[in-house]
Amino acid sequence: MKKLKKVMTIVLSIAFTTVLLAGCGSSSNSQSGQDSQNTLEKVKKAGVLKVGLEDSFPPMEFRDNQNALKGFDIDMANAIAKKMGVKAQFVGTEFNGIVLALKSGKFDVIISGMSITDDRKKQIDFSEPYVQNYQIIVTKTGNTSIKGSKDLDGKKVGVGLGTTSEEVVKKFKNIKEVKKYDKTTEELQDLLIGRLDAVVVDEPVGKYYISKSDKKDQYTVLNERLSKEPMGIGFKKGDKELEAEVQKAFNELKKDGTMSKISTKWFGEDIYK
Structure with a gap:
């Protein structure tokens, strides 16, 4: 009888612990979902939409000579925030850790010119996509050994870390060596001084930087496009209310011609025609 009582006591203890842990887990998950649902409410109450980005793209x-933050995404984010009745606040973050920073609530x-990929969609x-992006190859002018991706064998290639x-x-x-950089400007500079044979970079970024460089004649952009990558705005998983509000604001900006003006300003053409 004592042995039976002991066994029953152990069984009941295990059952109680299991229920307790399940309850805690349910509470945690519920709280997480509640936090996501309340993000839009918090943004509206604070009057601020915190935007995470990496400011050398x-x-x-990017930042100009006076350290002012500028760019397509900056103009778009400010316009979206205005439509929502709030102000955009930009939070600089290394691109390699930007997803983790979003998930942790930093913004x-x-x-931030983020391509929509299957791996990222898991996190x-x-x-919806707001820009269609491609990966391109940039070489130093006069380097006739690289005419396309098939010629990257045995070469040193620069890429953006986490991109x-x-x-x-x-x-x-x-490829002989893949060198990873925190900033696009650094890899393009290394290309000119001979530390790299080629750079693989997002098309709008590579072309813009080269067009503004006083050494633009020293860069050659190859015609081949390595991949097609739509860019999108990233949200925490389940943050559907904020996502719907931001998407609505973007759609209105596209309809009223604001996005066309921003596109022409930064890309030299209206990509929304």
Whole structure:
């Protein structure tokens, strides 16, 4: 009898603990969902939409000689925030850790020229695409040994750390060395001084930087496009109310011609025609 009582006591203890843990887990999940649902309310109450970005990605976002933050994404984020009745506040973050920073609540959205990929969609949600992006190859003018991706074998190639450029070059198995950079400007500079044979970069970023460089004649952009990558605004998983509000604001800006003006300003053409 004593043995039976002891067994029953153990069984009841285990059952109680299981229920307690399940309750805690349910509470935690419920709280997480509640936090996501309340993000829009918090933004409206504070009057601020916190935007995460990496500020060396021209023409999407970058700092000018006076350290002022400029770019396509900056103008778009400010216009979206205005439509929502709030102000945009920009939070600089290294791109390699930007998804984790969003998930931890450092800011409300990511607007940083981010390509929508299957891997990223497992971690965060995205708006509809707002820019169609491609990966391109840039070489130093006069380098006739690289005419396309097939010529990257045995070469040293620069990419942005944590970017889709880094993922794209993985399919080229015979590259001699892949060097990863925090800033696009650094990899393009290394290309000119001979530390790299080529750079793989987002098309709007590479072309804009080169067009503004006083050494633009020293860069050659190859015609080949390595991948097609739509860019989107990133949200925490389940943050559907904020996502819907931001998407609505963007759609209105596209309809009233604001996005066309921003596009022409930064890309030299209206990509929304």
